[in-house]
Amino acid sequence: MNEPASNTASNPIPETAQQLSGSQLIIKLLERQGITHIAGVPGGAALPLYDSLVGSSIKHVLARHEQGAGFIAQGMARVSGEAQVCFASSGPGASNLITAVADARLDSVPLIAITGQVPQQMIGTDAFQEIDTFGLMLPITKHNWMVRSAEELLTVIPEAFRIALSGRPGPVSIDVPKDVQNQLVDITEWPEPGVAEATPEFDEQAVDAMLVKIRESHKPLLMIGGGIVYSGASEQLREFAEKLDVPTVQTFMGLGILPSDHRLSLGMLGMHGARYTNYLLEECDLLIGLGVRFDDRATGKVEAFCPQAEIIHVDIDRSEIGKVKNPVLSIQADVGEVLTIANQQLEAMQRPLWQQRVEQLKAAHPLILDGDDELFRPYGAIKAVASILDDTANISTDVGQHQMWVAQAYPFNRPRQWISSGGLGTMGFGLPAAVGAALAQPNRKSVCFSGDGSFMMNIQELATAAEENLDVKVIILNNGHLGLVRQQQTLFYEKNLNAVKYQQTVDFAKVAEAMGCKGVNLALSDDPMTDLKNALLEHGPCVINLPISEKEMVYPMVAPGGANADMIGGEAQ
Amino acid sequence: MSAVMTSNTVKLQQSVLMLTVNNHPGVMSAVCGLFSRRSYNLEGIMVRPIQGTDGAQSRVWLLLNEVDKLEQVMRHTEKLVDVLTVDRHRFEDSVFAKTEGFFEV
Numbered sequence: 001m002n003e004p005a006s007n008t009a010s011n012p013i014p015e016t017a018q019q020l021s022g023s024q025l026i027i028k029l030l031e032r033q034g035i036t037h038i039a040g041v042p043g044g045a046a047l048p049l050y051d052s053l054v055g056s057s058i059k060h061v062l063a064r065h066e067q068g069a070g071f072i073a074q075g076m077a078r079v080s081g082e083a084q085v086c087f088a089s090s091g092p093g094a095s096n097l098i099t100a101v102a103d104a105r106l107d108s109v110p111l112i113a114i115t116g117q118v119p120q121q122m123i124g125t126d127a128f129q130e131i132d133t134f135g136l137m138l139p140i141t142k143h144n145w146m147v148r149s150a151e152e153l154l155t156v157i158p159e160a161f162r163i164a165l166s167g168r169p170g171p172v173s174i175d176v177p178k179d180v181q182n183q184l185v186d187i188t189e190w191p192e193p194g195v196a197e198a199t200p201e202f203d204e205q206a207v208d209a210m211l212v213k214i215r216e217s218h219k220p221l222l223m224i225g226g227g228i229v230y231s232g233a234s235e236q237l238r239e240f241a242e243k244l245d246v247p248t249v250q251t252f253m254g255l256g257i258l259p260s261d262h263r264l265s266l267g268m269l270g271m272h273g274a275r276y277t278n279y280l281l282e283e284c285d286l287l288i289g290l291g292v293r294f295d296d297r298a299t300g301k302v303e304a305f306c307p308q309a310e311i312i313h314v315d316i317d318r319s320e321i322g323k324v325k326n327p328v329l330s331i332q333a334d335v336g337e338v339l340t341i342a343n344q345q346l347e348a349m350q351r352p353l354w355q356q357r358v359e360q361l362k363a364a365h366p367l368i369l370d371g372d373d374e375l376f377r378p379y380g381a382i383k384a385v386a387s388i389l390d391d392t393a394n395i396s397t398d399v400g401q402h403q404m405w406v407a408q409a410y411p412f413n414r415p416r417q418w419i420s421s422g423g424l425g426t427m428g429f430g431l432p433a434a435v436g437a438a439l440a441q442p443n444r445k446s447v448c449f450s451g452d453g454s455f456m457m458n459i460q461e462l463a464t465a466a467e468e469n470l471d472v473k474v475i476i477l478n479n480g481h482l483g484l485v486r487q488q489q490t491l492f493y494e495k496n497l498n499a500v501k502y503q504q505t506v507d508f509a510k511v512a513e514a515m516g517c518k519g520v521n522l523a524l525s526d527d528p529m530t531d532l533k534n535a536l537l538e539h540g541p542c543v544i545n546l547p548i549s550e551k552e553m554v555y556p557m558v559a560p561g562g563a564n565a566d567m568i569g570g571e572a573q
Numbered sequence: 574m575s576a577v578m579t580s581n582t583v584k585l586q587q588s589v590l591m592l593t594v595n596n597h598p599g600v601m602s603a604v605c606g607l608f609s610r611r612s613y614n615l616e617g618i619m620v621r622p623i624q625g626t627d628g629a630q631s632r633v634w635l636l637l638n639e640v641d642k643l644e645q646v647m648r649h650t651e652k653l654v655d656v657l658t659v660d661r662h663r664f665e666d667s668v669f670a671k672t673e674g675f676f677e678v
Contacts, residue, residue, distance in 0.1 A: 139607075
C-alpha cells in the first residue's frame with residue numbers, strides 16, 4: 001500500500017483518494033478516536049486486523065484470555081471514563097468476551113468489542129470457529145453491528161463511540177468478517193471521530209420543584225450512584241448535599257463520590273450496608289435518587305424500601321424512571337447539569353433535628369468492623385492496606401466476601417477510585433481490571449483485593465501484568481473457600497456446606513513467581529506488616545497471600561429478597 | 574405467540590404498538606429479544622417494509638396484553654438504536670383487527 005506521507009491523524013483529509021483495507025481502516029479510525037491501548041487476543045478471523053496493527057501508534061496488550069482482554073479494556077474505561085477497545089477473533093474468541101461485555105452493560109461502562117468473523121460467504125455454514133456473534137452480543141450491548149462492507153466502517157466506528165459514550169454509557173460490539181477486513185476501499189475523506197451526543201434537555205422548573213420538595217421535607221436522604229461518577233458531578237453533589245444539609249447514602253457504584261469521612265456520608269446502603277444506614281432509610285420522608293437505578297441489592301424487598309418516603313428520581317436513562325420505584329417527581333437528565341442549576345439558587349439551610357436523629361442511630365447501630373486492628377482478619381487487612389496507600393491508588397476487587405468487606409471498610413475518597421463488578425458480579429473481574437487501570441493510569445498504584453475463589457478465574461493475566469511490568473498488587477484474602485457461598489449456606493441452608501471448600505490448596509505466591517510476578521506469602525512472614533508495606537510500595541506486579549478464617553462473615557446482611565430493615569448480624573455489643 | 578383473541582373482555586387488556594424501524598438485518602431480533610428478555614409477553618407481531626422509503630424503513634406492529642407495564646416497555650423500546658418511533662395504536666383499526674380471520678381454527 002502506498003500511503004501519501006502527509007496522511008497522519010493530524011492531517012485527516014487526504015489530498016487524493018487512498019486505498020485502504022477494511023482492517024487498516026479500523027486501525028486508522030481507532031487512532032483518530034484517540035485510542036492508545038487495545039487489549040486483545042488474535043486468531044484466524046482477526047489476522048488482517050492484527051496485521052494492520054503493526055506500525056500503528058496504538059499499543060496492543062496481549063491478554064492471556066479474551067475475557068481478560070475485555071476486563072482490561074473495562075479497567076481502562078472505568079478509571080478514565082473514556083471508551084476503550086478490546087479485540088478478539090471469531091468463535092470462542094468472541095464467546096469468551098461475552099462475560100466482560102455483559103458486565104460492562106450492567107455497570108454502564110463504555111466498552112467497544114471488535115471481533116473477527118468468518119468470511120461472509122461462509123457465514124451460516126457452521127464454518128470453523130463460526131458463531132453467531134451478532135446474535136450473542138445483541139442482548140448485552142447498547143447496540144451492535146455485523147459489518148458487511150469496508151465502506152460501512154466509516155460510519156460504524158464513529159457511531160460505536162458515539163453510542164457507547166452517549167447518555168447512559170455502555171458497551172457496543174462490532175463483528176467484522178474476514179473478507180470485509182481484507183476488502184479495499186477508496187478513502188477521500190475521514191469521518192469526524194464519534195463523541196458523546198448532547199445530554200437530554202430538561203425542564204428547569206422541575207429542578208425548582210425538586211428544591212421545594214427537599215426544603216419542605218423534614219427527613220430527606222440523598223441516594224447517590226454511578227450516574228454521578230459518570231457525569232463527573234461529585235463536586236456539584238457535595239455542594240448540593242452540604243447546602244441542603246441532607247444525609248447521603250451511596251450505592252455500590254457510587255462509593256467514593258463523597259469522601260468516606262464526610263459528615264453527611266452514611267456509607268453504602270442495602271444488603272451489606274450499616275445498620276444505621278438502613279434504619280435511616282426506614283425513617284426518611286423523602287428519598288432523592290441521583291444517578292441510581294434502585295438495584296435489588298440496594299433496595300432489598302422493594303415494597304419495604306423507604307416505606308415512609310416520597311421518591312424523587314434524577315437519571316439520564318428514561319427507562320430507569322418508574323422501573324422499580326414510582327417517583328413523585330422525576331427528571332430525565334444528566335445529573336451534573338441538574339445539580340449545577342440547583343446549586344445556583346441554593347441558600348444554605350440546616351436540619352438540626354434530623355441530623356440529631358442521624359447521630360442517635362449512628363451511635364446506637366454503628367458499622368461494626370470486627371477485628372479491624374488485626375492484620376489476619378478481613379477488616380484489619382483492608383485497614384492495613386489503606387494505611388499504607390494514599391488516595392491516589394486505584395482499588396479494584398473481585399466478587400464475594402472480600403468485595404463487600406472492601407466496600408464497607410476501605411476509605412474511598414474520590415470518584416473512579418473504586419473499580420468493581422457491581423451488576424453482573426463477575427468473579428475474575430479484579431486482576432484484569434487492575435491491569436487495565438494500571439495501563440490507563442501508570443502513575444497510580446493499582447491494588448486489587450481478591451479472594452482465592454475469584455482469583456483463580458482469571459489468574460492467567462498475571463503473565464500479562466508481568467509482561468507489561470505494571471504496578472499491580474493483588475491482595476488475596478485467602479480462606480480456602482468460596483466464602484460468600486459458604487456464608488449463605490451457613491445462614492440460609494442450615495449450614496449444609498456443599499461445594500464451597502477447596503480441598504486442593506494453591507500456593508498463590510509461587511504461582512505468581514512462576515508467571516513472572518513477585519509473590520509474598522504473609523503466612524510465612526516474620527514481620528507481616530513490614531512485608532506487606534514493602535510489597536505494596538515497591539514498583540511492579542506482586543501477589544500477596546493473606547490467610548483469613550473461613551468462618552469470617554460479612555455483616556450486617558439482608559437476606560436476598562428480604563427487607564433492608566431485617567438485617568442479620570453486625571449488632572453493637 | 575398465540576392467535577389474536579376475539580373476546581371483547583380480553584381485547585380491552587390488549588395494547589397495540591406501532592414502531593418505525595431501520596430496515597436492518599437484526600432489528601426484528603432486537604425488538605423480540607427485548608420483549609422476551611424483559612418478560613413482556615408478545616401476543617402478535619407483523620413486520621413489513623414501509624412503502625416509499627426504498628426499503629430503508631420497516632413498520633413493526635406489536636400486540637401486547639400487559640397494560641400495566643406498557644409505559645416501561647415503550648421506554649425500553651425507544652432506547653433501541655434502530656427504532657425510530659414508538660406509538661400506541663387503537664386495536665380496532667390495527668393490522669391485528671384486520672387480520673383476525675387468518676388466526677381462527
